[in-house]
Amino acid sequence: xxxxNRIVRSFEVTHEPNLTIAEQLVTNDxxxxxEPVKRTWRAYNYIAFWTxxxxxxxxxxxxxxxxxxxxxxxxxxxxxxLGYGIAAPFxxxxxxxxxxxxxxxxxxxxTSFGMFGSLWCVFNxxxxxxIWYGVQASIGGSCVLVMLRAMWPSINDLRWAxxxxxxxxxxxxxxxxxxxFLFWLISLPIIWFPVHKVRHFFLVTxxxxxxxxxxxxxxxxxxxxxxxxxxxxPSTLHGSKLxxxxxxxxxxxxxxxxxxxxxxxxxxxxARTPSAALHSQLFAIPxxxxxxxxxxxxxxxxxxxxxxxxxxxxxxxLGNFLNDNPSKATRFGSAxxxxxxxxxxxxxxxxxVYSELTYLRSGMQNIRRxxxxxxxxxxxxxxxxxxxxxxxxxxxxxxxxxFLSSIAGVMVTEYYIVRKGQxxxxxxxxxxNAVGFAGATGQTVPLPATRIYELSFFTxxxxxxxxxxxxxxxxxxxxxxxxxxxxxxxGYEHEFVHTRQAYQKGLRxxxxx
Numbered sequence: 001x002x003x004x005n006r007i008v009r010s011f012e013v014t015h016e017p018n019l020t021i022a023e024q025l026v027t028n029d030x031x032x033x034x035e036p037v038k039r040t041w042r043a044y045n046y047i048a049f050w051t052x053x054x055x056x057x058x059x060x061x062x063x064x065x066x067x068x069x070x071x072x073x074x075x076x077x078x079x080x081x082l083g084y085g086i087a088a089p090f091x092x093x094x095x096x097x098x099x100x101x102x103x104x105x106x107x108x109x110x111t112s113f114g115m116f117g118s119l120w121c122v123f124n125x126x127x128x129x130x131i132w133y134g135v136q137a138s139i140g141g142s143c144v145l146v147m148l149r150a151m152w153p154s155i156n157d158l159r160w161a162x163x164x165x166x167x168x169x170x171x172x173x174x175x176x177x178x179x180x181f182l183f184w185l186i187s188l189p190i191i192w193f194p195v196h197k198v199r200h201f202f203l204v205t206x207x208x209x210x211x212x213x214x215x216x217x218x219x220x221x222x223x224x225x226x227x228x229x230x231x232x233x234p235s236t237l238h239g240s241k242l243x244x245x246x247x248x249x250x251x252x253x254x255x256x257x258x259x260x261x262x263x264x265x266x267x268x269x270x271a272r273t274p275s276a277a278l279h280s281q282l283f284a285i286p287x288x289x290x291x292x293x294x295x296x297x298x299x300x301x302x303x304x305x306x307x308x309x310x311x312x313x314x315x316x317x318l319g320n321f322l323n324d325n326p327s328k329a330t331r332f333g334s335a336x337x338x339x340x341x342x343x344x345x346x347x348x349x350x351x352x353v354y355s356e357l358t359y360l361r362s363g364m365q366n367i368r369r370x371x372x373x374x375x376x377x378x379x380x381x382x383x384x385x386x387x388x389x390x391x392x393x394x395x396x397x398x399x400x401x402x403f404l405s406s407i408a409g410v411m412v413t414e415y416y417i418v419r420k421g422q423x424x425x426x427x428x429x430x431x432x433n434a435v436g437f438a439g440a441t442g443q444t445v446p447l448p449a450t451r452i453y454e455l456s457f458f459t460x461x462x463x464x465x466x467x468x469x470x471x472x473x474x475x476x477x478x479x480x481x482x483x484x485x486x487x488x489x490x491g492y493e494h495e496f497v498h499t500r501q502a503y504q505k506g507l508r509x510x511x512x513x
Contacts, residue, residue: 060312204329220298
């Protein structure tokens with residue numbers, strides 16, 4: 001047992017001696033308020049961050065399901081504006097505690113759900129983050145495949161039976177798994193960088209991604225000798241059917257961002273000033289989403305003129321360009337356009353998992369180890385099987401937003417209206433959507449229940465917020481403030497001012513400016 005104990009202790013992160021497991025859950029170095037020297041994110045870093053998040057294949061294709069419902073391209077584009085324009089204020093509201101007090105999602109969540117109650121909320125968020133890690137790695141593997149095909153077309157030979165060593169039950173083949181594993185392997189060094197330094201990966205995104213997207217659009221228009229037929233395609237929906245189709249489509253956009261709405265304090269905690277995490281995110285999210293989806297519409301419309309059917313996935317379209325003995329220019333262009341889509345959003349989603357996994361086992365984990373655990377889970381879950389049916393995966397994401405929106409509703413109400421609440425509010429936000437959720441799984445349910453579920457973000461967020469507020473009015477808790485005040489009690493500001501004064505007097509300074 002002595003050897004086992006020594007091995008276990010060798011994996012423990014630095015903490016005060018003689019602490020129980022419960023006491024280690026309270027805090028560690030990664031869960032403390034962010035030090036002033038690590039508050040490095042300015043407004044332009046958040047703009048770059050959201051540009052990286054929205055320039056991705058999912059955003060590029062988000063309008064496809066809307067047009068397939070029967071909407072015209074401009075109606076679908078309005079839904080993108082509405083969805084992400086609504087999501088942005090909710091994200092900014094939930095990010096505020098992180099920007100003011102410089103603490104991450106697990107600590108902000110702890111104030112409303114309690115020390116042990118918050119474990120469930122953090123587990124929900126961490127589970128979704130691990131799933132996103134695997135899914136984004138699988139999509140990244142598709143990007144790697146296009147790049148390898150552009151450089152070595154013979155990579156396709158690995159797919160056929162003579163070179164394929166993967167069984168049919170695996171859901172993949174040697175070629176695709178090789179590309180997935182290469183992307184997964186390349187991603188591992190990025191996890192090593194702390195969150196306050198990850199911002200450097202996004203700095204070129206606002207310049208590089210728009211240029212690459214517009215270049216790709218011009219290339220497609222030239223190959224199609226025009227913009228294509230989707231732009232001229234009228235809507236086949238009218239009246240209430242059109243109205244509810246637009247509501248459902250707008251809600252799908254919100255559901256796509258609900259994971260980052262929930263853990264918004266994680267990134268806001270690195271803000272240099274509270275205002276840096278406010279206006280930049282409020283406008284960058286809808287603007288970048290609208291731009292990317294518009295490029296996706298125009299490129300897909302051009303692809304229909306080229307191939308006779310619309311190809312919404314840019315990776316699939318680039319793959320088609322590489323068929324039939326492409327020229328060197330085509331191979332170079334495909335590799336270049338593909339490279340710009342390879343890592344940005346993956347880094348965004350990867351960064352979101354760190355603090356949650358740290359909080360679930362503070363004694364053994366830190367932020368870096370949390371990232372590598374997510375990478376391991378992402379590999380073990382065989383994410384390519386989740387993406388076989390994109391409609392089912394989209395339905396799963398929408399369903400999961402029911403749980404996360406209820407968490408966000410409690411957190412926002414806690415911060416802006418009351419000081420403390422109960423699990424009743426969270427459960428109420430889930431129950432309002434329970435019947436509609438059953439309908440999404442194929443059960444027969446009343447139409448009103450379906451409509452409520454289609455508004456799941458608002459119903460979950462709203463019901464949990466109202467119940468949370470009402471319970472705290474009926475059963476007020478000790479410490480509820482009469483006025484709204486935001487006071488940083490971390491003590492870092494006093495230390496910061498003292499150290500700066502010492503530096504100005506020429507004394508030795510432990511902080512590097």
